[in-house]
Amino acid sequence: MIDVMLLLDLLRDALARRTGLLDRLHGEGTDCYRLLHGIAEGAPGLSVDRYGSLLLLQTFREPLSAAAVDAVGDLVNPSLGLELAVACNHRGDAPPPDFVPHEPAAPALAEHRCQERGATFVIRARHRGQDPWLFLDLRTGRALVQQLAAGKRVLNLFAYTCGIGIAAMRGGAARVLNVDFAQSALDVGMQNAAANGCADDRFAVLKSDCLPVLRQLAGMPVQRRGKHVPFPPVAREPFDLVVLDPPRFAKTPFGTIDVVNDYQSLFKPALLAVAAGGAVLATNHVPTVAAEAWHEALRRCAEKAGRPLRELAPIAVDSDFPSFDGKPPLKLALARV
Numbered sequence: 001m002i003d004v005m006l007l008l009d010l011l012r013d014a015l016a017r018r019t020g021l022l023d024r025l026h027g028e029g030t031d032c033y034r035l036l037h038g039i040a041e042g043a044p045g046l047s048v049d050r051y052g053s054l055l056l057l058q059t060f061r062e063p064l065s066a067a068a069v070d071a072v073g074d075l076v077n078p079s080l081g082l083e084l085a086v087a088c089n090h091r092g093d094a095p096p097p098d099f100v101p102h103e104p105a106a107p108a109l110a111e112h113r114c115q116e117r118g119a120t121f122v123i124r125a126r127h128r129g130q131d132p133w134l135f136l137d138l139r140t141g142r143a144l145v146q147q148l149a150a151g152k153r154v155l156n157l158f159a160y161t162c163g164i165g166i167a168a169m170r171g172g173a174a175r176v177l178n179v180d181f182a183q184s185a186l187d188v189g190m191q192n193a194a195a196n197g198c199a200d201d202r203f204a205v206l207k208s209d210c211l212p213v214l215r216q217l218a219g220m221p222v223q224r225r226g227k228h229v230p231f232p233p234v235a236r237e238p239f240d241l242v243v244l245d246p247p248r249f250a251k252t253p254f255g256t257i258d259v260v261n262d263y264q265s266l267f268k269p270a271l272l273a274v275a276a277g278g279a280v281l282a283t284n285h286v287p288t289v290a291a292e293a294w295h296e297a298l299r300r301c302a303e304k305a306g307r308p309l310r311e312l313a314p315i316a317v318d319s320d321f322p323s324f325d326g327k328p329p330l331k332l333a334l335a336r337v
């Protein structure tokens with residue numbers, strides 16, 4: 001188990017490195033960010049995040065003692081000048097039989113609201129899934145979408161809790177279609193839309209596997225494992241911005257998602273679903289995929305699909321997600337068609 005004194009030293013250093021970033025984020029109305037980023041900051045299998053009024057620790061290897069969790073709270077709260085409720089989620093190996101977990105107080109387990117550039121997001125430390133309903137590392141992606149969205153029709157694939165969709169609405173999008181097969185995530189997305197005053201006709205959610213939706217929008221035949229696997233019919237309509245944020249690997253009744261070996265089978269229909277002059281914002285979360293090789297695969301796919309890219313712009317993640325070598329696992333690229 002990590003030594004508490006070492007952990008507090010690492011956290012002090014991490015807070016010091018973030019002084020400028022936190023000033024900027026607070027200045028632009030953001031109160032959710034990562035304070036300690038695992039192995040890249042000397043703490044393998046451990047992250048510390050602030051989500052509004054909640055301080056959330058997550059352990060992905062060894063659990064943290066209750067005393068260590070409290071000590072982290074005692075360091076962070078005065079450093080930020082706040083009184084955050086503290087919760088710790090353990091996701092790693094089974095703790096030893098005599099392990100006493102940290103017991104979060106009721107406020108830590110309540111639903112919280114946090115802010116990103118003035119947008120409100122509902123979050124919860126504990127629910128059936130792992131992430132507390134907002135992926136912090138996608139902040140620069142949401143900022144870009146908000147910047148590009150005015151008057152645009154936006155297709156948000158693998159939408160989860162619609163963070164990207166909310167950013168698009170706040171940027172003045174004409175239409176946002178959020179697609180995900182998890183109704184529970186889309187329900188949170190609707191809560192987010194209501195919290196931001198944008199649950200109107202322009203904002204739609206569709207519970208479906210993304211593959212048949214995307215292929216229909218691209219004018220491509222839907223592939224499916226059995227004739228009787230149903231999927232919602234979707235009429236073709238043009239989108240100016242398609243956001244593609246797939247999981248690493250998944251087998252679905254409509255095909256396989258494999259972002260390491262076959263990003264093309266998602267990227268090609270995404271390009272075909274984009275109106276002339278539009279763009280695809282694509283992500284790749286796999287640490288072993290090098291940005292350059294992925295960009296090359298995207299360019300080649302676009303050439304072959306007859307939709308060559310005018311520009312392919314990498315989008316950096318913010319510095320609360322540092323990496324050893326400047327090669328963060330999450331890669332974002334804006335591909336202009």
Ligand SMILES: C[S@@+](CC[C@H](N)C(=O)[O-])C[C@H]1O[C@@H](n2cnc3c(N)ncnc32)[C@H](O)[C@@H]1O
Nearest residue numbers: 135158159160163164180181182208209210245
């Ligand atoms: C990494 S999260 C996406 C995060 C999201 N883009 C955001 O802005 O927070 C992956 C999401 O993809 C969804 N998902 C995975 N495979 C899917 C599929 N084949 N069709 C639809 N949704 C899928 C999951 O339910 C999950 O919400």
